[in-house]
Amino acid sequence: MPRNALRSLFAIVASISLLFSCSSVASKHDTLSGTFQGTAIGHGGPIKVETTLQNGKIVSVKVLESNETSGVGDAASVEMPKRIVEAQNLDVDVISGATEASQGIIDAVADSVKQAGLDPKTFHKGVAAKKAKAPQEESCDVVVVGDGASGSAAALSAAEAGAKVILIEKTDIPAGAGTMAGGMFAIGTAAQKTSGKPDASAWAYDQYMKASNFEANGNLVRTIIAESGPTADWLNSNGARLTPIEPGAGGQPSHIGNPSGFMGYVDGGSTAIAALNAKLKEKGGEIHFGTPATALLTGKDGSSVVGVVAKRASDGAKLTIHAKSVILATGGYGGNMAMLKENFGDKIVPGAIASCQGDGLAMAWKAGAAKFGECTAQFFFTNPANEANQMAAGQDIAWMVPTFPFLWVNEKGKRFCNEEVVFDYASMGTVVYEQPDAIAWTIFDQGTVDKMKAKGTVSIVDLYGTWKDRPQRFMEMGEPNDTDEYIKESAEPFDLGPVLAEGEKVGLVVKADKLEDLGAKVGMKGDDFAKTVAAYRAAIASGKDNQYFKDAKYLFPLDKGPFYAFKFTTRLLGTLGGVKIDENIRAVNEKDDPIPGLYVAGADAGGMYGHDYVQVEGGTLGFAYTSGRIAGRNAAQSALANK
Numbered sequence: 001m002p003r004n005a006l007r008s009l010f011a012i013v014a015s016i017s018l019l020f021s022c023s024s025v026a027s028k029h030d031t032l033s034g035t036f037q038g039t040a041i042g043h044g045g046p047i048k049v050e051t052t053l054q055n056g057k058i059v060s061v062k063v064l065e066s067n068e069t070s071g072v073g074d075a076a077s078v079e080m081p082k083r084i085v086e087a088q089n090l091d092v093d094v095i096s097g098a099t100e101a102s103q104g105i106i107d108a109v110a111d112s113v114k115q116a117g118l119d120p121k122t123f124h125k126g127v128a129a130k131k132a133k134a135p136q137e138e139s140c141d142v143v144v145v146g147d148g149a150s151g152s153a154a155a156l157s158a159a160e161a162g163a164k165v166i167l168i169e170k171t172d173i174p175a176g177a178g179t180m181a182g183g184m185f186a187i188g189t190a191a192q193k194t195s196g197k198p199d200a201s202a203w204a205y206d207q208y209m210k211a212s213n214f215e216a217n218g219n220l221v222r223t224i225i226a227e228s229g230p231t232a233d234w235l236n237s238n239g240a241r242l243t244p245i246e247p248g249a250g251g252q253p254s255h256i257g258n259p260s261g262f263m264g265y266v267d268g269g270s271t272a273i274a275a276l277n278a279k280l281k282e283k284g285g286e287i288h289f290g291t292p293a294t295a296l297l298t299g300k301d302g303s304s305v306v307g308v309v310a311k312r313a314s315d316g317a318k319l320t321i322h323a324k325s326v327i328l329a330t331g332g333y334g335g336n337m338a339m340l341k342e343n344f345g346d347k348i349v350p351g352a353i354a355s356c357q358g359d360g361l362a363m364a365w366k367a368g369a370a371k372f373g374e375c376t377a378q379f380f381f382t383n384p385a386n387e388a389n390q391m392a393a394g395q396d397i398a399w400m401v402p403t404f405p406f407l408w409v410n411e412k413g414k415r416f417c418n419e420e421v422v423f424d425y426a427s428m429g430t431v432v433y434e435q436p437d438a439i440a441w442t443i444f445d446q447g448t449v450d451k452m453k454a455k456g457t458v459s460i461v462d463l464y465g466t467w468k469d470r471p472q473r474f475m476e477m478g479e480p481n482d483t484d485e486y487i488k489e490s491a492e493p494f495d496l497g498p499v500l501a502e503g504e505k506v507g508l509v510v511k512a513d514k515l516e517d518l519g520a521k522v523g524m525k526g527d528d529f530a531k532t533v534a535a536y537r538a539a540i541a542s543g544k545d546n547q548y549f550k551d552a553k554y555l556f557p558l559d560k561g562p563f564y565a566f567k568f569t570t571r572l573l574g575t576l577g578g579v580k581i582d583e584n585i586r587a588v589n590e591k592d593d594p595i596p597g598l599y600v601a602g603a604d605a606g607g608m609y610g611h612d613y614v615q616v617e618g619g620t621l622g623f624a625y626t627s628g629r630i631a632g633r634n635a636a637q638s639a640l641a642n643k
Contacts (some may be wrong), residue, residue: 035051037050038108038112039108040106042067043101048066049062053118058113062081074270076105087125089126090109090110096313133316135318136319138166138320140164142164145293145328145360147174148174148176149181151601151628152276153628154599158639161632163640165284168288176353176602176603177353178625182618183262184622184626185618187226188226189244189263205222208225211610212612213611215610217581219582220607220608223583224623238275243263255615255617256466258617261617261618264473269475291311291319293359295363296363303596305326305596324597329600331353333356335351340575352573353573360578360579361578370580370590375577378620379426379430380426382432383569384568391502391506400496403422407558408440410441411437413530413532418548424615433572440568441565448556449497449564468487500566510566510567512561512562514561514563516530536558576608578605608627
């Protein structure tokens, strides 16, 4: 993934002003008026704001720079300045679903107030108490819990089938991993058929079954593959635009040559889900944001599900929704550290979506659903270690770590894999997690740094040259992935020196004049690092890696000091299962009998994987949209048949 895609994911200006002018700036001696800048750390890195004060009041807040994901971050950058200015209070409600970005803006405003010479505490006025409204009740045919990829697809599919639909979402905005993804796997789309691409169903089936060690539900896998192409076409027809992309174009060369089966977002995930929501409303569906579900309603027999109980965050009102069918699509539990540690141990890292707390899993299990896949995690790509949060250039580190197959060692100083694993993001994330403390160090020399500075990163690895005459373009994490731009960027001289210098100050990067001294400076004990270095240098000299069989062209020289090591960890997108389902996306009990009225889609649903993610591009999003569409259709048919 290129550095520009990870450096500043967006820089927007959200300016909210009161009805009086704030253009005049008081004298330098008057600290109660003027325009001041402040910075703080959000979810994706530093956030810079500009705060205008007039007579001690905040009259304008502008977000000047942010590293937050476009879509999710945009909501915070637009709404938080408005809330702060209107309330004259830094204790305003954050945007649920963009909590860390919202808090980063609050902290940056506090910093700017401090720069003005005021005490930020004067703007912390506490949270106003809210009086809960009386309980309310609604009825519908199908209620969907969760407005991510699977939930939005489920709701619209159910509405198209003629059902009255209510969609509830705990956050204030459409959320979930689908807003960040680049695209979905889809087999048998209209575009693939028109271009004469061969059917890749057998290939995809083999990938899923082998990756799961045949623990996956074969009927479910086959159904999802068969419905994935029609689902992509259906999404296109409803404004969630997708375009065919050649495998590997997102920076994973190991996928080049795979059967075509990836459809990339044209406009991005947030835009796609918003389009589905708009279509749902056109068909009479209701959407309630800021409304987390708290329990399932069960029928008099105790074995069927007949609705949900929720609570509106805006006024605290209890909302009971009676329905013939319920679809849970709450995104797994990647944001729940207690559950993560229970299933994966203390070294686990937080998932990418904080709002995914396992709500749907807990409700389904309580209703009698069997467990399956609750220990499946989607380790994908890597992140710099936590020290990078102190760096302005942290995103450059995040870009560099996974791009090049340099020498990798764990905290013990041992090499642990063929570093070509960097060319498949799922594999690289998993192998790093399996190391002590889920930490690794990548090792390279000054000669490598000099080479990049003179000739660009393409002089190290050419990730995008394959597409020189056939550009590939799609959106991921709200940013464009454009192979033409990446080819151009990779040929530009890139000076990694300042990034390394900053990383050294915070402890993310360790530097030594002699390679043999690097391990001790990192803190590695014993002689394992020395043995690793000796073996690796022998492999470089002979041009043959007898330990992990890495291609000789990736045995980069380690002969020019100083030498560098920098620290990284795995990246967890989220969890991938928990509730056992059948091929009709119905939740089932321990005897595999369907639970009447209950459907579970997307990352809440277990059966598509074993213990590990599959090396199929767009696998998670493909399953999310396809399982959601099937669930909505089947839930509507069941509900309408029981009227």
